[in-house]
Each structure stands twice: as structure tokens, then as C-alpha cells.
Amino acid sequence: MNDPTRRILLGRVIGAFGVRGEAKIESWTEPREAIFRYQPWTLRDAAGNERELSGVRGKPQGKHLVATFPGVDDRNIIEAMVGTEIFVPRAALPPPRPDEFYWVDLEGLRVINADGRSFGTVSHLFSTGANDVLVARGDKERLIPFVQPEFVTRVDFEAGEIGVDWDPDF
Structure with missing residues (x-):
């Protein structure tokens, strides 16, 4: 049940926001802003390429979140990342309360x-x-x-x- 090496899909990049390289993020955490607490992220693109990223910051914006990735300030980079999945290790999540589970x-x-x-x-x-x-x-x-x-x-x-x-x- 609690395999610390298992990675959990918490969200994905769904679009670019603005012109300064911010990303629109879909989060499946509750509350949705909690995704920023669980870092580092492993980003996996559609081709299966993965990279680890820490220091992502963000805030709610409408139905989604807007995130700033360290070192990214170009909208074109974010547009190329659309569909990228966001994973974290299962061990990064807090333990569930009694009678709750993930x-x-x-x-x-x-x-x-x-x-x-x-x-x-x-x-x-x-x-x-x-x-x-x-x-x-x-x-x-x-x-x-x-x-x-x-x-x-x-x-x-x-x-x-x-x-x-x-x-x-x-």
C-alpha cells in the first residue's frame, strides 16, 4: 500500500499563461494548491522523457493554477510542455488520517x-x-x-x- 518508491500523478501542464513563461496547471490535489507543497516534481512529457524539478511556485487562477518554473521565462517553452504530467513520490504525501486513504x-x-x-x-x-x-x-x-x-x-x-x-x- 505505502510503497515509498511509487510515484503519484498529481497534475499536468494544460497551457501557457501570459507571455512570461507561466504555465496553466491542472491539479488533482485537495485543495488544488497543495500540489506546490509536494516537490520535487518529476515531469514526464508525451514521449516519456522525464526530468526532476524543484522550486515551482504558483497560485490559483480561475479553475486552474498558474505556475512559474525556475529558469523558464519563455511562453514557447511552456507551450511545448502542454500535456506534461506531474508526478511526486508517494512518500512525499502526508499520511492519511484514520479512516481515510489515498x-x-x-x-x-x-x-x-x-x-x-x-x-x-x-x-x-x-x-x-x-x-x-x-x-x-x-x-x-x-x-x-x-x-x-x-x-x-x-x-x-x-x-x-x-x-x-x-x-x-x-
């Missing part, structure tokens, strides 16, 4: 319904705006609303599984 820590756990039937393992989670959704992949892919305790009845890291109240045919 989505990434759920990936790979077995998903078992109330009748003991295995739905496979957690592939990933995503947010719909109305609720979060757990994606379990096994004999087929199941999308299970991550609503506790109605559909997700337990999360047991020691056993490596998540209990769900979900119809296997749905």
Missing part, C-alpha cells in the same frame, strides 16, 4: 461482494462530480459507486481487499 493506495486491492464473489482488483478510481467511482477489473469491468457504507462496506488493507454490496450481474 485512491492510489486502493489500486490493486481485491474487490469482494457480500456473497464472497471476487470482482477482480481495483484498477483505478475517478470522480464523476456526483460521486467517486471504483473500477474493478476481473471477469469483466465493473464500475461501483464509491459510496460508503451503501456500496463500499469496508476497506481492509491488511487483508488486501475491499468489501462491496454490489450485484455481480450489474
